[in-house]
Amino acid sequence: MRFPPRAGWLLPQHWGFLPHLKRSPLTTFDSVAVVGALRLQCRLQYDQRTRFWSEFLSNTGRPAHKWTHYFPAYERHLERFVNQPVTLLEIGCGRGGSLQLWKRCLGPFARIVGVDIDQRCSSFEESQIEVRIGDQSDPGFLASLVDEFAPLDVVIDDGSHVMSHICASFDALYPHTTGVYVVEDLHTAYWPEFGGSLGGHTFIERAKALIDELHADYTHGALAPTSFSQSTLSIHVYDSLIVFEKGRHVHKHAPIIGAEPADRRAAYRRAARRLITAFKP
Numbered sequence: 001m002r003f004p005p006r007a008g009w010l011l012p013q014h015w016g017f018l019p020h021l022k023r024s025p026l027t028t029f030d031s032v033a034v035v036g037a038l039r040l041q042c043r044l045q046y047d048q049r050t051r052f053w054s055e056f057l058s059n060t061g062r063p064a065h066k067w068t069h070y071f072p073a074y075e076r077h078l079e080r081f082v083n084q085p086v087t088l089l090e091i092g093c094g095r096g097g098s099l100q101l102w103k104r105c106l107g108p109f110a111r112i113v114g115v116d117i118d119q120r121c122s123s124f125e126e127s128q129i130e131v132r133i134g135d136q137s138d139p140g141f142l143a144s145l146v147d148e149f150a151p152l153d154v155v156i157d158d159g160s161h162v163m164s165h166i167c168a169s170f171d172a173l174y175p176h177t178t179g180v181y182v183v184e185d186l187h188t189a190y191w192p193e194f195g196g197s198l199g200g201h202t203f204i205e206r207a208k209a210l211i212d213e214l215h216a217d218y219t220h221g222a223l224a225p226t227s228f229s230q231s232t233l234s235i236h237v238y239d240s241l242i243v244f245e246k247g248r249h250v251h252k253h254a255p256i257i258g259a260e261p262a263d264r265r266a267a268y269r270r271a272a273r274r275l276i277t278a279f280k281p
């Protein structure tokens, strides 16, 4: 239902889909209850679409620092973790506000782990929030995070934004991530002070190669399937933000389903057979 509802929805003749209203005349109580329920429903749907954005805008806790255009992506990729017993690990605590933001958005069962090189971030610990101090490019430190917190449902890399650091964290943590891996602020991939340059050894170039790797099954052996290709369902590239969605592939196949005239069905089947022979996993 759209929000706000069209005024027409408020007229009793549009409420016929409610069975008990068809049988009995509308009472004042009914009208108030139905209008209330409709408004609540609209409100809930409206809020759920902007949960992360609303929490960010109304933040009165520690300061959080995020680009506004990331929020639709957070809503899209993190909504399914709300009220679930998840572990979210964020590299880069800043001033502590984003850790509190994830805690408020994800609800009472979420375990939030903040990672930072700055010792002062230890003070951000509170109920549901733990902080570990170390360098996101240090394989030993990353292994200790895996030992202590894996499996990780969500990882958000908002740390140094240095290309080699992003890659080191990705190499160590991605295999132990089960849900979503987010890399923020990738405009730094074009900035030399972060190890960036157009077409250089950047995480953007790495992500381009990972798009090929995701399709390894279709490359006639040019690329061997990897743990990445077998555990990644999708790669979403936004302005300065890349989101990897993990999951298990089931049998890949493309059935034709539906009714159609026999001659067209035969033609489609011939074309489909050509496509399927081209796909030799």
Ligand SMILES: C[S@@+](CC[C@H](N)C(=O)[O-])C[C@H]1O[C@@H](n2cnc3c(N)ncnc32)[C@H](O)[C@@H]1O
Pocket: 063, 064, 065, 066, 090, 091, 092, 093, 094, 095, 096, 097, 098, 115, 116, 117, 118, 134, 135, 136, 137, 158, 159, 160, 165
């Ligand atoms: C952009 S701030 C994080 C902002 C925070 N996530 C927020 O949304 O409010 C980046 C943080 O990364 C930390 N950092 C920088 N280099 C790091 C490294 N090599 N390893 C871990 N953290 C690092 C900095 O100390 C800083 O707190």
